[in-house]
Amino acid sequence: MTEAITIHNLTKTYPPGTAALNGITFSLKSGEFFALLGPNGAGKTTTINILTGLAHKTAGKVLLFGKDVVREYQQARAFIGLVPQEFNMDLFETAYNVLYFNAGYFAVPKSERPARIEKRLRQLDLWQKKDAKVRELSGGMKRKLMIARALIHNPKILILDEPTAGVDVETRKLLWNYFRELNQQGITILLTTHYIEEAEELCKRIAIINKGKIVAMDHKEKLLGLLERERITLFLTKAIMSVPSSLQKYHARRQNHTLTLEFNPKKDSFSSILSAIQNAHLPIEKIETSRTTLEDVFLHLTTP
Numbered sequence: 001m002t003e004a005i006t007i008h009n010l011t012k013t014y015p016p017g018t019a020a021l022n023g024i025t026f027s028l029k030s031g032e033f034f035a036l037l038g039p040n041g042a043g044k045t046t047t048i049n050i051l052t053g054l055a056h057k058t059a060g061k062v063l064l065f066g067k068d069v070v071r072e073y074q075q076a077r078a079f080i081g082l083v084p085q086e087f088n089m090d091l092f093e094t095a096y097n098v099l100y101f102n103a104g105y106f107a108v109p110k111s112e113r114p115a116r117i118e119k120r121l122r123q124l125d126l127w128q129k130k131d132a133k134v135r136e137l138s139g140g141m142k143r144k145l146m147i148a149r150a151l152i153h154n155p156k157i158l159i160l161d162e163p164t165a166g167v168d169v170e171t172r173k174l175l176w177n178y179f180r181e182l183n184q185q186g187i188t189i190l191l192t193t194h195y196i197e198e199a200e201e202l203c204k205r206i207a208i209i210n211k212g213k214i215v216a217m218d219h220k221e222k223l224l225g226l227l228e229r230e231r232i233t234l235f236l237t238k239a240i241m242s243v244p245s246s247l248q249k250y251h252a253r254r255q256n257h258t259l260t261l262e263f264n265p266k267k268d269s270f271s272s273i274l275s276a277i278q279n280a281h282l283p284i285e286k287i288e289t290s291r292t293t294l295e296d297v298f299l300h301l302t303t304p
Contacts, residue, residue, distance in 0.1 A: 002065065007024060007047070007061070012057055020212055021212045024214050032204070034191065034201070035199035037206060037208050038208060044209060047209075048192065050069065052082050053069060081150030085165065092133055095121070098232065119150065132276045140171040144171075158188070160179070196294050197293075205287040206218070206219075208223075231262050231290045232250075233259070235284070237259065246276045247277065261273065
């Protein structure tokens with residue numbers, strides 16, 4: 001398959017020698033839905049800024065469908081639609097004109113702009129707001145408008161930098177479905193988000209960046225396998241003073257009226273743990289089980 005994004009040994013250093021990116025390497029296949037996760041200051045936005053020409057790399061290679069982002073800037077930039085973290089639209093302009101002017105930046109013929117604008121606004125349920133000033137739109141509508149703006153020139157790559165920050169749950173789910181549809185149409189999507197469940201829901205392959213380095217990158221299922229553990233939470237009718245000795249080997253954590261046990265299902269059988277719990281004669285009200293989540297893996301890889 002064609003590589004949509006190729007990043008090799010990418011380095012970015014800010015004076016007086018602070019390394020924001022320290023030789024990261026990864027690539028996205030055409031049509032892939034990929035997540036780049038990391039804590040604040042890890043290098044996610046710096047990577048995006050280099051991809052879109054908003055920052056200059058110190059060293060390394062960055063290609064978009066084979067076009068160098070520096071030497072072939074115009075061709076490379078035309079491949080990308082960017083949805084940034086922050087609202088960066090003219091608050092006193094209408095939603096329609098925001099899209100109209102942005103289409104002009106990418107040389108979309110004037111004759112084609114009305115149809116494209118209507119298509120994107122209708123897809124995002126914003127057509128009825130086409131004549132509203134940006135400042136009159138809700139936070140969720142502004143997010144949708146930035147997505148429509150990013151798509152107005154029909155890019156092959158869509159970069160979503162915290163695309164659902166601050167939106168309500170219903171709008172977030174609607175946007176997730178829209179992103180899936182775009183990806184099914186062949187658009188390559190690079191997502192950064194602090195909502196770990198968003199990446200887990202949408203992306204097949206995930207990279208985790210920390211302190212300017214890629215610390216893990218693989219398919220979602222394999223990343224989840226990095227922490228082969230399951231969790232049993234015991235809800236107690238009264239607090240206990242200490243963890244029974246028979247349960248201490250299960251990384252037991254006691255808090256108020258709960259006791260949490262963690263175990264590796266490949267090493268410890270569920271039946272043996274239940275037997276140990278029963279023999280401890282605890283005042284149990286109910287029991288809940290859960291498996292490793294992507295958030296568990298993320299915290300494991302990025303927490304000092």
